[in-house]
Amino acid sequence: MNHRQALRPAAAAAPNLWALLGWPGQSFVLILLALGIAKVLNGPVMLTDLLTIFALLAGAAAAYRLLRVGLRKMIWRLRNRLAVAYLFMAFVPVVLMLLMGGAVTYILAGKMAAYMVNRELDRQVSQLRISIEPVLKIPEVARPAAVARIGNFYAASREGFVVHYRAGGTELRFPEGSKVTAPPDAWREASGLVAREGGFYLWARMAQGDASITASYPLSDESLNALVQGLGSVALTTSLSLEGESSRTRLRSSRTPNEVLAPTQLPPAANALDQLVYLITIAPTRYANWEEPGSAKNVSFVIFSRVSAVLRQLYAQEVEGDLATGILQGIGGLFLIVELIALIIGISLTRSITTAVHDLYDGTERVMEGDFAHRIRAVGRDQIASLSQSFNRMTENLERLLKVAKEKERMEAELEIASEVQQLLYPRSAPHLDSLTMRALCHPARTVSGDFYDYQMLAPGKLALLLGDVAGKGISAALLMATIQSSFRALVREGIDRSKEQADYHWSTARIVSRLNEQVYAMSAPAKYATLFFAIYDEASGELEYTNAGHLPPILIRGSQTEHLGVDGTVVGAFPNVPFGASRLQLHRDDVLVAFTDGVSEPENEYEEMFGEERLVDLVRQQMHRGDQEMMQIVVDAVQKWTGTPEMQDDLTLLIVRKT
Numbered sequence: 001m002n003h004r005q006a007l008r009p010a011a012a013a014a015p016n017l018w019a020l021l022g023w024p025g026q027s028f029v030l031i032l033l034a035l036g037i038a039k040v041l042n043g044p045v046m047l048t049d050l051l052t053i054f055a056l057l058a059g060a061a062a063a064y065r066l067l068r069v070g071l072r073k074m075i076w077r078l079r080n081r082l083a084v085a086y087l088f089m090a091f092v093p094v095v096l097m098l099l100m101g102g103a104v105t106y107i108l109a110g111k112m113a114a115y116m117v118n119r120e121l122d123r124q125v126s127q128l129r130i131s132i133e134p135v136l137k138i139p140e141v142a143r144p145a146a147v148a149r150i151g152n153f154y155a156a157s158r159e160g161f162v163v164h165y166r167a168g169g170t171e172l173r174f175p176e177g178s179k180v181t182a183p184p185d186a187w188r189e190a191s192g193l194v195a196r197e198g199g200f201y202l203w204a205r206m207a208q209g210d211a212s213i214t215a216s217y218p219l220s221d222e223s224l225n226a227l228v229q230g231l232g233s234v235a236l237t238t239s240l241s242l243e244g245e246s247s248r249t250r251l252r253s254s255r256t257p258n259e260v261l262a263p264t265q266l267p268p269a270a271n272a273l274d275q276l277v278y279l280i281t282i283a284p285t286r287y288a289n290w291e292e293p294g295s296a297k298n299v300s301f302v303i304f305s306r307v308s309a310v311l312r313q314l315y316a317q318e319v320e321g322d323l324a325t326g327i328l329q330g331i332g333g334l335f336l337i338v339e340l341i342a343l344i345i346g347i348s349l350t351r352s353i354t355t356a357v358h359d360l361y362d363g364t365e366r367v368m369e370g371d372f373a374h375r376i377r378a379v380g381r382d383q384i385a386s387l388s389q390s391f392n393r394m395t396e397n398l399e400r401l402l403k404v405a406k407e408k409e410r411m412e413a414e415l416e417i418a419s420e421v422q423q424l425l426y427p428r429s430a431p432h433l434d435s436l437t438m439r440a441l442c443h444p445a446r447t448v449s450g451d452f453y454d455y456q457m458l459a460p461g462k463l464a465l466l467l468g469d470v471a472g473k474g475i476s477a478a479l480l481m482a483t484i485q486s487s488f489r490a491l492v493r494e495g496i497d498r499s500k501e502q503a504d505y506h507w508s509t510a511r512i513v514s515r516l517n518e519q520v521y522a523m524s525a526p527a528k529y530a531t532l533f534f535a536i537y538d539e540a541s542g543e544l545e546y547t548n549a550g551h552l553p554p555i556l557i558r559g560s561q562t563e564h565l566g567v568d569g570t571v572v573g574a575f576p577n578v579p580f581g582a583s584r585l586q587l588h589r590d591d592v593l594v595a596f597t598d599g600v601s602e603p604e605n606e607y608e609e610m611f612g613e614e615r616l617v618d619l620v621r622q623q624m625h626r627g628d629q630e631m632m633q634i635v636v637d638a639v640q641k642w643t644g645t646p647e648m649q650d651d652l653t654l655l656i657v658r659k660t
Helices: 001-040 045-074 078-137 140-155 220-227 247-251 273-274 307-315 320-368 383-425 476-503 507-522 613-622 628-643
Strands: 164-169 172-175 189-198 199-208 211-218 233-237 279-289 290-306 436-443 451-459 464-468 529-539 543-548 555-558 559-565 585-587 592-596 652-659
Touching: 001 045, 045 559, 078 140, 078 189, 078 199, 078 211, 078 279, 078 290, 078 307, 078 320, 140 164, 140 172, 140 211, 220 233, 279 307, 290 307, 320 383, 383 476, 436 464, 436 628, 451 476, 451 652, 464 476, 464 592, 464 652, 476 507, 476 529, 507 529, 507 543, 555 613, 592 613, 613 628, 628 652
Parallel strands: 189 279
Antiparallel strands: 164 172, 164 211, 189 199, 199 211, 233 290, 279 290, 436 652, 451 464, 464 529, 529 543, 543 585, 555 559, 555 592, 592 652
């Protein structure tokens, strides 16, 4: 290769470098040439200064462009991208550690300030207790003098100090003439912070037998600020919010909310950093209400101070130099620790990528084998971690769906058993009477029903009929239905036994429904109740005595006339001791009595029109020539056709009684 061939790459690289500079770099080069020429030729000073300014601006733009292009080219390779990531991982932890150090220092200083304030309050409360405790242990004749000594001792140092002593009919106050009332006698021994007459007080109370002594003094702004000398400003508030109106403002209306939650005094700053930020801490504690024995409510001390002031209180010395040295030493140690952490993170980053891919592969193999409980590790917030989390959510959803399917199968099996058991609760056949025929059916909206019906022979020629509807559907309604039906049969059995013992025993539908209401109310939840229609038919007289407890009125069809039976009381099970009435009806030959639940009359079609009682009456009239079972099935089919859906909207129960 000759020298001309060797110069070709260099010649080709020169235009590329010039194009890479772009207009900012090209302008910078041209301005530098012009500036050099101006200096060589001793050009005007104004021109030289102007070219210098343009050179600085163009140089900054060229440097920014070259930096962007360089970074883009540098991080194109994965290795370089990881190197840049390591750089950020080494820098960010340093900043975070510095911020954490400042936050920890701030928090610890706040905790120490709160501890100092609470410790001083505890000391003052303890001093109050120690001062008044011996009074109740000395003879009664010497107690007035002891009370006076306590008052004189505190009067000079505690403005507003009040001590109150009471024993039997004796009552002493210091200072004399004080109008502060004694706390309620329900207070026995107590101490701490108490709210009284719109302000907060420190108090202590001792009681022995009928004797008690109480001492208290108010916490003013001055006394709060003087709790720990040199610490800063202290205020009381019952709200932890620094923006809303505080209870301190409500208790003491002499200051506005902003004044209550603003520092009235701050200790001097130890250095420039201490000057920028002052300390705010909230120390929660409890206080009692003077008029509410045993009460305990939340209150907080809002403390305004500086970190240096807290340290001065701890070490009782100026800490400016020590603090700066400690900060420098801490920064140096943090840099070393962060560098070690950055190295560890850089090594583990590559391993985390390959480990995540392996975990995903292993997880898919486990799922293929049917192990949906397997979860893979999802570390970080990158795309690989998101993919791992998506895989875990997928397997979790699959596992949940399998559990739901199994649970559904179990519930369906249990509901089938419950349905079979419920079918056994219904009468297997209707009792036989010469002058009366009856037939009933129940179609549950779900597997089990809250509707019920029953008929029982009370005596030869005397028949009891029952039809009802429990509020709600499903298992809970079915359980209450079983309770009502078992209670009804127990009451009927009891009546039958009594009628055998008493020849003049009178069956009363109102009495039986009243007792049934009491039992259901006692055995069911408050929100559970049922409506029912209970009737007793006497074949000898052809009379039907009935009690309608909040149920839809049955319909009597007599030839071309239609009559709705009345309502004799409210629902069963909702209220105790509810009176129920009874009505009587004389049945004639060919009369048809239709009793039903709202699952017959209230289902709606697609236009939100209910099936209605008129359609039910018309349908029964049209099909009266048919048998009762066939007629009832025609009614059920008509209701389902009306709704246009194969599922029932509500439990459907129908009872048809014919007088022959």
